[in-house]
Amino acid sequence: MNIEHLTYFDNSSTSFPKHQSVAKAMSHYLNCIGGTYGRSFYKRSIEASAIIEDTRDKLAELMHIDNPENIVLCNNATQAINTVLKGFLKSGDHVLVSPLEHNAVMRPLKRLANNINISWSTLPANSDGLILVDEIQNHITDRTKLIIVNHVSNVNGVIQPVKQIKGAAPDIALLVDGAQSVGKEQLKCDMWSIDFAVFTGHKAIGGPTGTGGVYIKNINTTDTLIEGGTGSNSEDIVMPDYAPDKFMAGTPNMVGFAGLFAALNNPLVYNHTQADLTDLIERVKSLDGVEVICANKPENQSSLFSITHNSMNSSAISAELYSRFGVETRAGLHCAPMAHKYLNTDNTGSCRFSLSPLHTTSDLEYLYRAIKDVVK
Amino acid sequence: MRREYFVFRSTRDAIKSDRILGKTDIKYSVVPVPKEISAECGMSITTATENIERIIDTLTENSISHRHITL
Known part of the structure; x- marks a missing residue:
């Protein structure tokens, strides 16, 4: 290990080092707070619940979202993408994807193709994969329901013009995979009319692994991926149909989100341009x-x-x-x-x-x- | 003894209410949702009758959906 230089150049896998506040917040949660989200009334539970809701609010600031309750928190970007693809797409739907998609998108799409006859085709693009916005309309069919764009490619780092892509196809829902972008590239979800925006906590935001989520502009469009206890509406065996509880089945990663909240409050300062x-x-x-x-x-x-x-x-x-x-x-x-x-x-x-x-x-x-x- | 309760449909609404009411001089407590109201496992807010109007006004001003119940 070289001690004079920061030799870790694998921040697209997971970022390192994290801000020192991240580990402190996680330790503080484990040693001093305890409790979990929305399950009881005592101080520990309230503090734990506040961590989750404060994290949601900070993510809304970062991603320019007016309704923080529509941010679904889960374990990672892959789970978030699965939530959208399996909850939004229906039998026979057609999807347009960028040519630089990750398997987090392509593998669920492949399964949906096998199981419910989803089809996809690739958006027109330059040699580096940058989407040719002016040609998008030529690729839309009467069955096209969703466009999926990897905001920043995890292979060549190209940044896609998501605002212009949505502008070119305003009637088709847009899913932005922000796994490599949220935390370092601008994403103005509501201003750009983004329908779904996926993020992970452990890359550019600088939080711990096991944290991620998705902004769903209209939650009525999307079915749940998993069902279970939410701490609310407990007398009913049907999941709540309102945000954020509709997508909050099971105990969230409290330790992880305590760390993510610290990371959101302490973004790293750039030492290079x-x-x-x-x-x-x-x-x-x-x-x-x-x-x-x-x-x-x-x-x-x-x-x-x-x-x-x-x-x-x-x-x-x-x-x-x-x-x-x-x-x-x-x-x-x-x-x-x-x-x-x-x-x-x-x-x-x-x-x-x-x-x-x-x-x-x-x-x-x-x-x-x-x-x-x-x-x- | 008559008690007033405010219940919320989501944890987020309960937390937001606690945050906002905590900044006022209104006396209230966070308690489990009484079994008489529902089998809910989450939080509710209880207060004395004289505070009801101020709490309703505060929650309404902040667009927090809630239910007020007297037991």
Whole structure:
């Protein structure tokens, strides 16, 4: 482990390090608060319930949502996506997806295709997967019910123009997968008329794993994924039909949400600029044998990118970076085979670098030198 | 003895009510929902009769749906 540099470049898998308040809040919950959400009247239960509702309010601020109660909290972005796809889509529906979707979207869609005859097709896009907004209408059929867009690709970091996408197809519901974006890229849900916005707590927001959720603009459109106790309306064996209880079956991850609330209150301060990221990418592009998988234009680039090499495979690059320089990266297909196929890297996979706000220009220089040395 | 209760359909509404009423000088307590009202397992707010009007006004001003019940 290199002690002079922050060598963790796998923040798209999960962010590290977290703000110190996150662990403190989780410890405080476990040691001092206890209690759980909405199950009783005593102080511990009220404090626990307040953690959940305060977290919902902070997420609403972050994602520009007017009705925080329509934010469904669950364990991760995958569960949130499953909630929408299995609760909103009906037999025979058609879905348009971006070419850079993650398996968190594609695997549930595949199951729905097998079970209830859902079909999908891919939105038109540039070579980097950036959706061609002006051509969207040509791909809508009379059965198209949903458009799904990965706001930031977890392979090449391209940022999709979700506001313009919704503007181009205002009558079709839009699901934004914000797993890689919420916490670092702007998402104005209500202003942009977003119908579903998925987030995770443990990546760009900087919270712990086991926290995530989805904003559902109109909860009447979506059936529940799971049913169970909510602490409300207990005399009825039917789930409540109002927000947020409709989607709050079972005890939430109280420890996790205590940490997430702390993370939301203590966002990390950036030690590098977008220009530093652009400079790093350009320098890596200049290395012999290296191809950088990134956005075509720097203004569409979020803080992650991948590389391939003409003679080294991605696993070897990742292993060498770690064993020789302590640089932690992720190699392979990143659970996004569809994106890799679109980017022509499905046979090789790629070695991905995903930054933390805490990385300094010195850390980026260290990374560049490590890559340069490994691929020479 | 006559007691006044306010019950809420969701935990979120109960928490919001406690937050808002806690900033006033109105005396109230958070208690379990009385069995006479429902088999509810959550929270309700109880208070003396003279506070009812102020609590209703405060909750209404803040758009918190609630039910007032006298036992």
